[in-house]
Amino acid sequence: xxxxxxxxxxxxxxxxxxxxxxxxxxxxxxxxxxQEPQCGFGTLGLCCRICRMGPCRIxxxxxxxxxxxxxxxxxxxxxxxxxxxxxxxxxxxxxxGRDIAxxxxxxxxxxxxxxxxxxxxxxxxIAREIGIEVTGKDINKIAEEVAEKLxxxxxxxxxxxxxxxxxxxxxxxxWQDEGVIPRGIDREIVEIMHRTLMGVDNxxxxxxxxxxxxxxxxxxxxxxxxxxLSDVLFKLPQPIRAQVxxxxxxxxxxxxxxxxxxxxxxxxxxxxxxxxELLNLAxxxxxxxxxxxxxxxxxNEILMRHGIPIAGNFLQQELAITTGAVELMLVDVQCVMxxxxxxxxxxxxxxxxxxxxxxxxxxxxxxxxEKEALAIGRSIVxxxxxxxxxxxxxxxxxxxxxxSEVVAGFTPENTYQFLGGKYRATYRPLNDAxxxxxxxxxxxxxxxxxxxxxxxxGHVEMAKELIKNDVLVVATGCSAIGAAKAGLLxxxxxxQYAGKGLREVCQAxxxxxxxxxxxxxxxxxxxxxxxxxxxxxxxGDDLSDLPAAGAAPEWMSEKAxxxxxxxxxxxxxxxxxxxxxxxxxKGTLDLxxxxxxxxVGAGFEFEDNPVKGAHIIIDHLNRKREAxxxxxxxxxxxxxxLTLKNKDVEK
Amino acid sequence: MKxxxxxxxxxxxxxxxxxxxxxxxxxxxxxxxxxxxxxxxGYRVNVIAGDGAVGPLQCRHCEDAPCVVVCPSGAxxxxxxxxxxxxxxxxxxxxxxxIACPFGVIYSDVEGKxxxxxxxxxxxxxxxxxxxxxxxxxxxxxxxxxxxxxx
Numbered sequence: 001x002x003x004x005x006x007x008x009x010x011x012x013x014x015x016x017x018x019x020x021x022x023x024x025x026x027x028x029x030x031x032x033x034x035q036e037p038q039c040g041f042g043t044l045g046l047c048c049r050i051c052r053m054g055p056c057r058i059x060x061x062x063x064x065x066x067x068x069x070x071x072x073x074x075x076x077x078x079x080x081x082x083x084x085x086x087x088x089x090x091x092x093x094x095x096x097g098r099d100i101a102x103x104x105x106x107x108x109x110x111x112x113x114x115x116x117x118x119x120x121x122x123x124x125x126i127a128r129e130i131g132i133e134v135t136g137k138d139i140n141k142i143a144e145e146v147a148e149k150l151x152x153x154x155x156x157x158x159x160x161x162x163x164x165x166x167x168x169x170x171x172x173x174x175w176q177d178e179g180v181i182p183r184g185i186d187r188e189i190v191e192i193m194h195r196t197l198m199g200v201d202n203x204x205x206x207x208x209x210x211x212x213x214x215x216x217x218x219x220x221x222x223x224x225x226x227x228x229l230s231d232v233l234f235k236l237p238q239p240i241r242a243q244v245x246x247x248x249x250x251x252x253x254x255x256x257x258x259x260x261x262x263x264x265x266x267x268x269x270x271x272x273x274x275x276x277e278l279l280n281l282a283x284x285x286x287x288x289x290x291x292x293x294x295x296x297x298x299x300n301e302i303l304m305r306h307g308i309p310i311a312g313n314f315l316q317q318e319l320a321i322t323t324g325a326v327e328l329m330l331v332d333v334q335c336v337m338x339x340x341x342x343x344x345x346x347x348x349x350x351x352x353x354x355x356x357x358x359x360x361x362x363x364x365x366x367x368x369x370e371k372e373a374l375a376i377g378r379s380i381v382x383x384x385x386x387x388x389x390x391x392x393x394x395x396x397x398x399x400x401x402x403x404s405e406v407v408a409g410f411t412p413e414n415t416y417q418f419l420g421g422k423y424r425a426t427y428r429p430l431n432d433a434x435x436x437x438x439x440x441x442x443x444x445x446x447x448x449x450x451x452x453x454x455x456x457x458g459h460v461e462m463a464k465e466l467i468k469n470d471v472l473v474v475a476t477g478c479s480a481i482g483a484a485k486a487g488l489l490x491x492x493x494x495x496q497y498a499g500k501g502l503r504e505v506c507q508a509x510x511x512x513x514x515x516x517x518x519x520x521x522x523x524x525x526x527x528x529x530x531x532x533x534x535x536x537x538x539x540g541d542d543l544s545d546l547p548a549a550g551a552a553p554e555w556m557s558e559k560a561x562x563x564x565x566x567x568x569x570x571x572x573x574x575x576x577x578x579x580x581x582x583x584x585x586k587g588t589l590d591l592x593x594x595x596x597x598x599x600v601g602a603g604f605e606f607e608d609n610p611v612k613g614a615h616i617i618i619d620h621l622n623r624k625r626e627a628x629x630x631x632x633x634x635x636x637x638x639x640x641x642l643t644l645k646n647k648d649v650e651k
Numbered sequence: 652m653k654x655x656x657x658x659x660x661x662x663x664x665x666x667x668x669x670x671x672x673x674x675x676x677x678x679x680x681x682x683x684x685x686x687x688x689x690x691x692x693g694y695r696v697n698v699i700a701g702d703g704a705v706g707p708l709q710c711r712h713c714e715d716a717p718c719v720v721v722c723p724s725g726a727x728x729x730x731x732x733x734x735x736x737x738x739x740x741x742x743x744x745x746x747x748x749x750i751a752c753p754f755g756v757i758y759s760d761v762e763g764k765x766x767x768x769x770x771x772x773x774x775x776x777x778x779x780x781x782x783x784x785x786x787x788x789x790x791x792x793x794x795x796x797x798x799x800x801x802x
Contacts, residue, residue, distance in 0.1 A: 037667070037671065037786060037787050039667055039789070040667060040674070040682050040787075041666070043683075044683070044686065059666075060670070060686040061669070061670070061673040061685075061686065061692060061694060064666075579683070583686070584686060
């Protein structure tokens, strides 16, 4: 009997997992087996550890307790815990945004000479948007003022975050009227921690409303600042060809894997790995070159700006090490498993942590400082090269047949040019395609991998079903990598999976049916894209009117909860799998599905089967199309014709 | 014959065995659905605290079971291969077994018309699995195994 888990056939090398299991190496899958069965109270969200009168549990069956010691019901407990997850996710995205803004400030002041403003056009447009005078000013001075003004958004106390003005007016007014407009990025996160303290906010709806507000502070604040200023510092991505999956690791080169989230580090490593001096050193050590590959979102950042290959998504971080071919893995923050260090002990791989915020067992810590960025980057690359001779050839097993070609690097900005051409950049063709029924609508696929589910099956199966039904898919983060591995980001090959209408549009424009929009903070690009579509006209006057939906089909991180909430709070219906840990509380469940719909015009839906999930999304898009009185789908038979056809078949 | 062995020292009082028991005795056998079933499935094991200790308690499946002796309708029988089983259809809900049980591990069902008790997950045993409570126990305080030193 096999004891290793299944993965989606296109997800990645099953052999790597088998090998890890047969060698007795611990992976997320084997540790999950050890954890099973997992606690039912936690799964249902019915435990509270907020104060020390507890821990308390609510009995979902029999005659056991229905309230915690303080009197908190299942609804109060689940609502408190859920918005604490939002606080965690929003804090992570926003702290990432803060770091990028801080790097821009240092670069502008000349304190971090290894960074420079690479996209002046984008800087100027942001500066004008947020009311900074640009005429006759030095570019660095403008950058300094932009960085200062956006850094102030974190500590803002009242009013509304600057980027919320990008939303349609109707949406802004709704946020104002409902009292959920984010006043400051940090403030809303802190307020969640205050409200969920023992004995503060004990009204499930009031709690969820604060969750809405903090999540908006993430999507239209922290995450959006991260995206926008990364573009300023590292240049707006342009569509670029690259390769994805574990097969990108090379047998005869020094393999360096960057894993984590912030591009400030990975960008510098890209530069260092191209240093002629270091390339010479690599040759001296017997390597044919230096091969850089990424995991998770930092991979997405350098994929879309430099075409650096991606070794895999979240659940492949351990598998990359088990190839025995990685000289050095360097990590910064978020989604980095604490298991990596001990796994590296079984191989020659060096694990290097770089952020003062994130240290790991058995990792060497080389603190990354913006002021000495390139010097530090070079020393890390050198360390990898010097480790190359320690590689044990007999233990190297790169699954080289697992490699997919992709085109990545789409943004709301370059989509204008794609659709309309360089000289008449416009979203019109996209809106027309939706209105005329070639494209049913758009879906944003985001989020993680979860060891509880078949690796990537949620992302891949859902994306395939969506594009088959003429839904244009935009993807970020590990979801985008999952789709990439399955070949769905290939502009020619992927079209075989697309419905006729979507295929025609993709062929005419020259794009794949699944568009890679970047890392998880780049979910803010999805918001901007939707705003642009709405602004183009013909599809309603609010984001909630658009035939659009979101989905996180394999989520595990609190960051996905924050993203899901800012999607929904922006008016985008969102499908989640596995469900949020609120199943044990009917009131909270009702609140985040139907209740939120009444407040923000969209709610959550939960479905674990990705194909069924896709059809929930398709039904939703159809309802939105109907409300907008759009034409029926161009190549779909009318219901009457369909019955006729069935009758013919019967005969 | 294997028995459910309880190691009081290892029990942390997490109640996971109770949930697993209820799910096993539900119609859907799935946690998120089981909690909404009507009538609720109910659990046959209870985590009980007393004398500074905490531990799960369920039917001990006595060799000479007093509940079987007092049952007037023949609903309770001691099966040949071990477990004391309840035929729910025959139970009239008189409650005599509740009084007779020396361990207090037979419970009235939600509607109060019949009793429920541990059946040692007889269906699972046939399939070669351990009882649900033992499988669910994260600290192995509950284990299904041959009795040691109890000869």
